[in-house]
Amino acid sequence: MSSIKIECVLPEHCRCGESPVWEEASNSLLFVDIPAKRVCQWDSLTKQVQRVTMDAPVSSVALRQSGGYVVTIGTKFCALNWKNQSVVVLASVDQDKKNNRFNDGKVDPAGRYFAGTMAEETAPAVLERHQGALYSLFPDHHVKKYFDQVDISNGLDWSMDHKIFYYIDSLSYSVDAFDYDLQTGKISNRRSVYKLEKDEQIPDGMCIDTEGKLWVACYNGGRVIRLDPVTGKRLQTVKLPVDKTTSCCFGGKDYSEMYVTCARDGIDPQGLLKQPEAGGIFKITGLGVKGIAPYPYAG
Ligand SMILES: O=C(O)[C@H](O)[C@@H](O)[C@H](O)[C@H](O)CO
Numbered sequence: 189m190s191s192i193k194i195e196c197v198l199p200e201h202c203r204c205g206e207s208p209v210w211e212e213a214s215n216s217l218l219f220v221d222i223p224a225k226r227v228c229q230w231d232s233l234t235k236q237v238q239r240v241t242m243d244a245p246v247s248s249v250a251l252r253q254s255g256g257y258v259v260t261i262g263t264k265f266c267a268l269n270w271k272n273q274s275v276v277v278l279a280s281v282d283q284d285k286k287n288n289r290f291n292d293g294k295v296d297p298a299g300r301y302f303a304g305t306m307a308e309e310t311a312p313a314v315l316e317r318h319q320g321a322l323y324s325l326f327p328d329h330h331v332k333k334y335f336d337q338v339d340i341s342n343g344l345d346w347s348m349d350h351k352i353f354y355y356i357d358s359l360s361y362s363v364d365a366f367d368y369d370l371q372t373g374k375i376s377n378r379r380s381v382y383k384l385e386k387d388e389q390i391p392d393g394m395c396i397d398t399e400g401k402l403w404v405a406c407y408n409g410g411r412v413i414r415l416d417p418v419t420g421k422r423l424q425t426v427k428l429p430v431d432k433t434t435s436c437c438f439g440g441k442d443y444s445e446m447y448v449t450c451a452r453d454g455i456d457p458q459g460l461l462k463q464p465e466a467g468g469i470f471k472i473t474g475l476g477v478k479g480i481a482p483y484p485y486a487g
């Protein structure tokens with residue numbers, strides 16, 4: 189049996205840390221702090237952090253094949269040049285919804301950047317319902333809309349054989365699956381593969397391991413859970429010393445470590461005394477499973 193170790197590797201006070209992405213080329217973890225409008229890069233070797241501030245909430249970051257990163261800022265898909273900190277808008281969505289912003293995003297195995305939107309929250313998980321939609325930015329910069337009526341667009345990943353797309357609309361308290369056509373980027377046949385239990389709270393970010401099992405960060409649940417999407421059973425629970433766990437990804441050597449982001453917003457001063465590491469970056473080792481490298485945006 190492996191022994192699990194959980195460590196706060198970066199005591200960052202993220203208001204809402206999200207979108208952890210491992211960048212193998214720089215041995216670093218990318219992540220965002222949404223309301224702080226920040227994209228960060230934590231070097232796992234030097235332990236140094238670089239932070240770049242945007243002019244609107246930035247909800248996800250992904251690698252870009254041609255160099256630099258892509259990010260979702262406000263309701264825009266953008267390219268970010270890390271060296272000179274410049275941003276170029278690639279496409280816009282939800283132009284009729286002034287109170288909307290993008291939320292979680294991830295690149296598919298063919299290099300399309302998937303991201304969904306939501307209404308801006310007045311408090312964590314308090315927002316106008318059904319305002320969001322799911323989109324993807326194709327390598328040629330055209331945008332495809334998949335569906336709307338989304339509350340909080342979150343966790344997304346693809347099965348190892350690229351035939352299934354997994355997705356979370358947080359306030360449905362469900363992890364869903366679609367059949368996926370990698371050639372065309374089309375999704376179909378939506379179904380639920382797991383319904384969260386009460387103490388697991390709100391499903392947020394998600395990633396898949398090489399065994400095809402799903403890892404879901406549970407917001408307010410202070411844990412990541414490992415699910416078997418075939419049987420619909422929870423296989424494992426890993427608790428963290430912070431409640432507002434938002435997302436997870438594999439990284440480090442051979443993608444054998446898990447990185448977890450979390451939020452600090454919405455915790456009162458009393459609560460912060462009990463979880464001083466809220467908003468930090470956590471590393472979990474000894475899970476005994478691995479992930480895969482993130483796919484880069486192909487455009
Ligand atoms: O990170 C996200 O996905 C949202 O932007 C956050 O605000 C919270 O996680 C959400 O409130 C929990 O459902």
Ligand SMILES: [Zn+2]
Pocket residue numbers: 206291292341342343392393434435
């Ligand atoms: Zn999220």
